[in-house]
Amino acid sequence: MIEHDDNSYEKLKKTLVEKFEDHFGTRPFFLVAAPARVNLIGEHIDYCDGFVLPLAINRHVMIAATPNGSERANLLSLMLPNQPATVMLDEPPKVSQPSWANVIRGVFDGFRNKDFWPLPGFDAVIHSNVPLGAGLSSSAALEVAAATMVESLLGIEINPKNKALLCQTAEHKFAGVPCGIMDQFASVFGKKDHMILIDCRSEEAQAIPFADDSVEIIIADTRVKHALSDGSYANRRKHTEIALSILGKDSWRDVTMEDLLSAEPNMNEQVFRRARHVVTEIDRTQRAAMALARGKTETVGQLMADSHKSLRDDFEVSCKELDIMVEAAWDIGEAGGVLGSRMTGGGFGGSTVTLARKDNAEEIMQKMAATYQAQTGIEPSIFATTAVDGAHSLGL
Ligand code: ADP
Ligand code: MG
DSSP states (O other), X not given: OEEOOTTHHHHHHHHHXXXXXXXXXXXXXXXXXXXXEEESSOTTOGGGTXXXXXXXXXXXXXXXXXXXXXXXXEEEETTSTXXXXXXXXXXXXXXXXXGGGHHHHHHHHHHHHTTOOSOOOEEEEEEEOXXXXXXXXXXXXXXXXXXXXXXXXXXXXXXXXHHHHHHHHHHHHHHOOOOOSHHHHHHHHOOTTEEEEEETTTTEEEEEEOSOXXXXXXXXXXXXXXXXXXXXXXXXXXXXXXXXXXXXXXXXXXXXXXXXXXXXXXXOHHHXXXXXXXXXXXXXXXXXXXXXXXXXXXXXXXXXXXXXXXXXXXXXXXXXXXXXXXXXXXXXXXXXXXXXXXXXXXXXXXXXXXXXXXXXXXXXXXXXXXXXXXXXXXXXXXXXXXXXXXXXXXXX
């Protein structure tokens, strides 16, 4: 299915406010939004002190809320309407049921650790057009939206970097996912028409303009998810830690290809391949950021292809469906307006990202959908998107 995103932000807002009024009988007092992200290049290296190059996309988690004068937060997600959650705000939050709300409990706990406690009670409705588990980081968008909501409620603004880190900690401690900083940073620091180059060692984010405005970003969700948040991600992270300790270095940024080749005899073959992905991907990401900023979009295509192959063969986080979707785009090629394509996000399913000429985008999406469906029997979900601003509160 090709989804057309026109007006999706306004539609989301309208539905949310209406449902809030139906449910609580008043207009919301606060309304906030946090975007999802797609990563152009720099995969699985945010936890390796690498560089990553995501952008915030025109898909959001929005929260409408109003103070309720109690000690509790009543939370309703329109995506999971049968699982309302109540969180006590006068005792330390703990992992509990329903599990979808754990990352929000984690965000509340982050404010508690900053001495904003107890939080004032409130009623909230959450709505979103970010598919869950599609590799677009709906979890980070939910965390950052929740943190932005708490800021509104308290009438404060915490330092944006600390806000992103607070959300990352929530994901670590309350969802058990040892993620890097990319997703939460992209949702906080996103900027219209810009990519965000994040240096994961210094934890600094820099907005880089898309120099070529004839380019469109296509996201293709394979609609498969082979592994859930748990084992494989933590396992890949573990491999990179083992490799770094064999290399005897404190940071991947100090590791050269020569270092890696000299250490190869001391590593098992699998750990070596994981390490090779990290070293080459850090290099590719820096080169891609420079090329994109200079409008040399074509250069990026090869880097994206190399990134995909490295994730597929060395890091082994791709899957049959992602490979089919990416190859469908590669086959269309530059002549058909495709500049580059790769899997994006953690892998094992989820989405691909494709840079395409705007004029060809519709045709490219149709072709990718047809090829993928013919080869897998699965109907994908494909849409074109633009880079948008990070989390913010909205007027009503
Ligand atoms: P991804 O972040 O790639 O979309 P995850 O498995 O990390 O996939 O995150 C999905 C989880 O995020 C859900 O299980 C749920 O806990 C939470 N979540 C995200 N958006 C919503 C939403 N709109 N309503 C309820 N829970 C949500
Ligand atoms: Mg996630």
